[in-house]
Amino acid sequence: MATYTYTPVxxxxxxxxxxxxxxxxxxxxxxMMLFGLLMRMEQAQMISIxxxxxxxxxxxxxxxxxxxxxxxxxxxxxxxxxxxxxxSTGIFMANLILFLTGVVMILASVLLGDFHAAWTFxxxxxxxxxxxxxxxxxxxxxxxxxxxxxxxxxxxxxxxRAIISRYGGLGRGLGWPQLFGPDxxxxxxxxxxxxxxxxxxxxxGLVVGASILVMMLINVYVPTFExxxxxxxxxxxxxxxxxxxxxxxxAVIAVYEILPRYTQxxxxxxxxxxxxxxxxxxxxxxxxxxxxxxxxxxxxxFLIMGHIIGYxxxxxxxxxxxxxxxxxxxxxxxxxxxCSRLLFVSLFGWAVGAMPAFIDGTITVNYVMHNTxxxxxxxxxxxxxxxxxxxxxFMYYLGKPNENAPDSALDVAAFWGFVIxxxxxxxxxxxxxxxxxxxxxxxxxxxxxxxxxxxxxxAMLLIASVLVFxxxxxxxxxxxxxxxxxxxLARSMAx
Amino acid sequence: MQETAWQVSLVxxxxxxxxxxxxxxxxxxxxxxxxxxxxxxxSFRTKLFWAVALVFFPAMIYNLMGLPYSPKAVASSGPxxxxxxxxxxxxxxxxxxxxxxxxxxxIRVTSAxxxxxxxxxxxxxxxxxxxxxxxxxxxxxxxxxxxxxxxxVLCMEYxxxxxxxxxxxxxxxxx
Numbered sequence: 004m005a006t007y008t009y010t011p012v013x014x015x016x017x018x019x020x021x022x023x024x025x026x027x028x029x030x031x032x033x034x035m036m037l038f039g040l041l042m043r044m045e046q047a048q049m050i051s052i053x054x055x056x057x058x059x060x061x062x063x064x065x066x067x068x069x070x071x072x073x074x075x076x077x078x079x080x081x082x083x084x085x086x087x088x089x090x091s092t093g094i095f096m097a098n099l100i101l102f103l104t105g106v107v108m109i110l111a112s113v114l115l116g117d118f119h120a121a122w123t124f125x126x127x128x129x130x131x132x133x134x135x136x137x138x139x140x141x142x143x144x145x146x147x148x149x150x151x152x153x154x155x156x157x158x159x160x161x162x163x164r165a166i167i168s169r170y171g172g173l174g175r176g177l178g179w180p181q182l183f184g185p186d187x188x189x190x191x192x193x194x195x196x197x198x199x200x201x202x203x204x205x206x207x208g209l210v211v212g213a214s215i216l217v218m219m220l221i222n223v224y225v226p227t228f229e230x231x232x233x234x235x236x237x238x239x240x241x242x243x244x245x246x247x248x249x250x251x252x253x254a255v256i257a258v259y260e261i262l263p264r265y266t267q268x269x270x271x272x273x274x275x276x277x278x279x280x281x282x283x284x285x286x287x288x289x290x291x292x293x294x295x296x297x298x299x300x301x302x303x304x305f306l307i308m309g310h311i312i313g314y315x316x317x318x319x320x321x322x323x324x325x326x327x328x329x330x331x332x333x334x335x336x337x338x339x340x341x342c343s344r345l346l347f348v349s350l351f352g353w354a355v356g357a358m359p360a361f362i363d364g365t366i367t368v369n370y371v372m373h374n375t376x377x378x379x380x381x382x383x384x385x386x387x388x389x390x391x392x393x394x395x396x397f398m399y400y401l402g403k404p405n406e407n408a409p410d411s412a413l414d415v416a417a418f419w420g421f422v423i424x425x426x427x428x429x430x431x432x433x434x435x436x437x438x439x440x441x442x443x444x445x446x447x448x449x450x451x452x453x454x455x456x457x458x459x460x461x462a463m464l465l466i467a468s469v470l471v472f473x474x475x476x477x478x479x480x481x482x483x484x485x486x487x488x489x490x491x492l493a494r495s496m497a498x
Numbered sequence: 499m500q501e502t503a504w505q506v507s508l509v510x511x512x513x514x515x516x517x518x519x520x521x522x523x524x525x526x527x528x529x530x531x532x533x534x535x536x537x538x539x540x541s542f543r544t545k546l547f548w549a550v551a552l553v554f555f556p557a558m559i560y561n562l563m564g565l566p567y568s569p570k571a572v573a574s575s576g577p578x579x580x581x582x583x584x585x586x587x588x589x590x591x592x593x594x595x596x597x598x599x600x601x602x603x604x605i606r607v608t609s610a611x612x613x614x615x616x617x618x619x620x621x622x623x624x625x626x627x628x629x630x631x632x633x634x635x636x637x638x639x640x641x642x643x644x645x646x647x648x649x650x651v652l653c654m655e656y657x658x659x660x661x662x663x664x665x666x667x668x669x670x671x672x673x
Binding site for chain 2: 007008009054055058119120121123125127128131132133135231232233236268269297298299300303306307310311314317318321322325326329330332333334335336337339347350351354355358359362363365366367368370371372373374375377433434436437438439441442443444445446447448450493494495
């Protein structure tokens, strides 16, 4: 039976590899945000870069963001998971090297080869360029994705090995003995449960993604090797959905691990928690048809499954993880600093972003909102104010000079700039979706432009705030690797 | 529909905001005994679960009515008018661009090259229907245009450098 006594856990500094992941994440994240701003400013007619550059930047922004949040999420997961299981540093670094290799290939494909088929590389667009890019550029882009994917497969295989070795199986990593039997209070900690879930879904997603990439690479040079476009689309969205969702489940480990240190309250792997993560493991893999609701050629049951799971998927987010964070903070005496603020607001961002997301997964809504700006509206909410806030919260945690160090007014201002900037930016997206502004348009119709301008100003505020976050982390890198008490103790415990 | 989606989203997002702000405001003073607080919180969570379930499940079922995958029954019967559409990089090929109002129309959408999206906008520039145009498959939009006028068609799936220019029109009126 679970008890609710908190056992203090020492704050460990980050290994050099984790810091390398995070520094690269800072640089690429900032660059990709600037690319995003350029796209919004182009749509707002504030600059003029032309359609070709817009779509090249769009392709880089999509691939770059998905890749870099995965890298940052992996850094968080690895940092905490290695405190419970024996992970290989060599594999962790091999993933980074493969990632950087893939990034170079993608950059070359887009910047030198003019590839601009979007990060979703929907078949057969990469191989049907109308002379806009060469087969070699398409192969380089898809090869780059494949190399990055191989790195993550290696990382997850190592994590699977470590969890199996420590706990005796992936089912045990998910806490199934405690979920389906008596709860003896010995279920794995939340960090292990979350890592197990991510490993299971990502390994399956990456294998499916790699399979379609290999098929498409063959098709580039052997066009008689035909691929069914509907099958390819399903495989791509299965991989894409699983991979991008997994980044949130990796990053939320920072919340599970750090908020208890601030509140001196345990985050327990009880039955509800374990049931929620097992349910999420299944739902993340079967929800992807909600990307395909406008492909009527799929069986109707398949599309309805996407609709139904979209509704069900909100329960673990709202009722378990979101509510759990509220429970642990409520009347805790928590001391608000940049880390605790960002981690707390990240659950808010995840939960509020999930609302327009599941509504978009309603078939009758999707009929008139699919591929409008409603879609980037919801995923930017839960990724930016959710996942990315978790990453920056983790960075502030690592770099906090001591448990009582106050935040500067600039940092606090940056926090509010980040929250207001993100909400303004994403609500502009959502409102543009409401008025049917189409997604992925280099040029917007005049009716849509005012909202693009508003979004651009909020994006500037957001990026200015992120600059402060990144500057602060980089200036505190020396502290981030040391072991010392970082988390401020809750009020009545400290005084 | 868009207005409903927007308003429901806003209401749900605001409810979450109120909950988060409530917790943040009540975070300063510590309640030392976590066990009793957990019990109260779990009891409230059970109620919250059922409250959410009682709203979400009926909404989920209700929204499965009137799916766009089958023709809707219309008062004015008769054979559907058919438009055969093929998407090309970067134009729409349609075998007719005029239909009668208040009569069912089947728009058979496919593609000759890559994925496109056939999105129909009314005169207020509001998206009223769409389907993906996919090579090797035909998706059928079943629609009855209620008003005469010119409906714009925009591409709803990214298809390359002129994706945003891939537009055409459907005229609805008595021939």
